[in-house]
Amino acid sequence: MRDRLFFMRNVPRGTFCTEDCCLLRFCACCAAPKRAFHDSGELTENLRSNNYDVIITCNSQGSMIKFKVFVVRYGGCPMLLMKEMNFVDYRAEVAKTRAIILPVGAFEVWGPHLPVGADTLVAEEIANRISEKIGWVVGPSVPVGYSESLFAPEGGTITVRPESLRNYLYDIVESLAETGVKRFCFVGPHLGNVPIITEIATHLRRTRNVKCCLIDWWRIIQPICKGILKYDGRPAHAHAAEAGTSTFMYLRPDLVKAERLKDVGLAANEYPDIPQFAPFVETYPEAHVGDPTPASAEKGEQIVGKTVERVVEFLKQWH
Structure with a gap:
């Protein structure tokens, strides 16, 4: 050799x-x-x-x-991952900001073209980009969330009970808060986790005067995507559609199976305003919604760049 x-x-x-x-x-x-x-x-x-x-x-x-x-x-701040830091350096960095970024994801079916850990991978990638721009430490990621509605009997989805996720995430945050962390930025793309994060954040503010914010990725990008994507509304932002696929083509192109992109359309529903709780994979056997074929890495780069810029702008003035 x-x-x-x-x-x-x-x-x-x-x-x-x-x-x-x-x-x-x-x-x-x-x-x-x-x-x-x-x-x-x-x-x-x-x-x-x-x-x-x-x-x-x-x-x-x-x-x-x-x-x-x-x-x-290079340029900006070095990316700060708690799992890679010794306690001396960790303490020194947290003392500067009293802030932690926490990625909270999910394992669930994301179409035949994207990985089941899509939400977790996006949460971690975005958290890392925020860290290198603002100098906040990225804490431990929570990889599995509440994904009951996307459970797939043949495999591909892992879900935990809401109370399990609530207790686990609360213990992580409480442990960090006890050591002086005063601000938490949750990066949580998965909608099923939002009520649980909201409950924990509200409780922490009331009992400890600890501030929390949530970067609900798939929702925060929607106004930013106007003019970038071919579609708008649900056709663009449905599960594993153009927005999600573009984001992944930019962040992790090595994990995208482009040859499997397929337009499956939107299921007919005369009463979209009334929740009916039908299993996702019964309505969409391909485990995705809409048309991901117009997706591209270039679109994903614009989405990620503009959204991270907005998040960083907010965090810099958030005290």
Whole structure:
């Protein structure tokens, strides 16, 4: 095994990396490594103007060469994840803000094209982006929520009882509040968790004078999406439709099965104003609603960028 460093610029402290790998068949006469290096050089030039660095390494063995491209983003604040911090650094960071970001997600069917952990992954990705812009610590994520309405008998959804989620989440927040945290920013895309978060937040404000806010992702993006998406209203924002799929194409394109995108339309309902509590997968066997086919990473980038900017603007003035 030979390791060769093809390219490395100055990488400042407080950066983080995302890794993209590809395998190339090595041929002595085709100069594949040279072409890969040339492509990476072009990528580097495109990224320089946006405060990015690129590190390219190459591992070769036999007839295979594996290139690793590390894209390093810097500028703003380093991302602060409590699970990766020692207690000394954690205490120092929290003392600056007395604030914590808490991602609260869900595991449920999200169409054949998106992962079942979509809400959890979005909550974590958005929490991380907020952290690096404002310098707040991201606390432990709660990956599974109340998803009874999307339960799928054949598998794909995990749900917990409302009281289980309430007790677990309350204990986390209470534990943090006892150590001096005065503000909690919940990032909770899943609608089924909203009443539980609301109950906990209201109780904390009354009993401890602790402030809480909720970034209800799939609702807060709706006015921002006007002019970005092809559709509007429910066709755009229904479960795993254009808005959700675009968001995922930008945040985690590696997890999107684009070949499975399919327009399933909206089920006819003469009384949409009256809740009827029909199991979701009975009405929508494909586990998604509407038409995700117009979705794109470019749309997702606009949605995420503008919404995170608005959230950060709010948090900076929220005391």
